[in-house]
Amino acid sequence: MKLKFTKMHGLGNDFVVIDCISQNISLSGAQFRFLADRHFGIGCDQILLVENPTRSDADFRYRIFNADGGEVEQCGNGARCFVRFVHDKGLTGKSEIRVETASGIIEPRLEADGQVTVNMGAPRFEPMEIPFLAEKRALTYPLPVGDKIIDISAVSMGNPHAVQVVDHIDYAPVAEQGTLIENHPAFPARVNAGFMQVVDRTHIKLRVFERGSGETLACGTGACAAAVAGITRGLLDAQVQVSTRGGELAIRWEGEGQPVWMTGPAVTVFEGEINL
Numbered sequence: 001m002k003l004k005f006t007k008m009h010g011l012g013n014d015f016v017v018i019d020c021i022s023q024n025i026s027l028s029g030a031q032f033r034f035l036a037d038r039h040f041g042i043g044c045d046q047i048l049l050v051e052n053p054t055r056s057d058a059d060f061r062y063r064i065f066n067a068d069g070g071e072v073e074q075c076g077n078g079a080r081c082f083v084r085f086v087h088d089k090g091l092t093g094k095s096e097i098r099v100e101t102a103s104g105i106i107e108p109r110l111e112a113d114g115q116v117t118v119n120m121g122a123p124r125f126e127p128m129e130i131p132f133l134a135e136k137r138a139l140t141y142p143l144p145v146g147d148k149i150i151d152i153s154a155v156s157m158g159n160p161h162a163v164q165v166v167d168h169i170d171y172a173p174v175a176e177q178g179t180l181i182e183n184h185p186a187f188p189a190r191v192n193a194g195f196m197q198v199v200d201r202t203h204i205k206l207r208v209f210e211r212g213s214g215e216t217l218a219c220g221t222g223a224c225a226a227a228v229a230g231i232t233r234g235l236l237d238a239q240v241q242v243s244t245r246g247g248e249l250a251i252r253w254e255g256e257g258q259p260v261w262m263t264g265p266a267v268t269v270f271e272g273e274i275n276l
């Protein structure tokens, strides 16, 4: 089977984007892992599928598969690439679209300056909604990791995030703790592990060890979750610049029950075909 794809990235968080509207395909977990493989396949952090919606109030359906082949609920950097893709491919004439995801509707918008703004929906904090095994909701939670007890915020942006504050981002224990947190038994669906340095009330530095993909150069939902965690902890104002290893995201959140707004770039790198 010959498969057309587009290679894209959002701040170096890279994607294989597949038009499943013009191509009638169905891929297995093993095929997703092959496409994501940086030696034997194309190479990416996630594969994004563009499909027709199943809901009448959406323009498209957006499905996300991590490099390990698992399907997940949300991908923020991918959402920006999604709207750039459907617009550039002529699949829509709209610059703002409603996109159906496994965790609800998101609304990405192409800006005149080439950036993309996305309404990522409201964060969720109830342990059951994350999911996270805890007696009751708390501002932070002590989490045993290796021989340490770390202090995390647990937030869902549709997908689960465990965010900790670190003193200096370059020395954050991503290598030692990333996979231990990702696979922690307190997170039944596993979790994305965020490491946040607070520079000042309007600026953080962030690294994320992503569920199913390892450390990425940037994580959009991770940036949203970290900003929300910092705001709820009283460390940040509503507008936050998030510096990732791949570049800068702007996040805005006005508080509980309100949506998180994310603005950043979306880049098309090349078009390709691959035999599966």
Ligand SMILES: N[C@H](CCC[C@H](N)C(=O)O)C(=O)O
Pocket (backbone or CB within 6 Å): 013, 045, 046, 064, 066, 072, 073, 074, 075, 076, 077, 078, 159, 160, 192, 210, 211, 212, 213, 216, 218, 219, 220, 221, 222
């Ligand atoms: N690894 C994430 C999915 C991709 C999220 C990330 N690439 C983003 O930009 O939000 C998860 O398993 O929930």
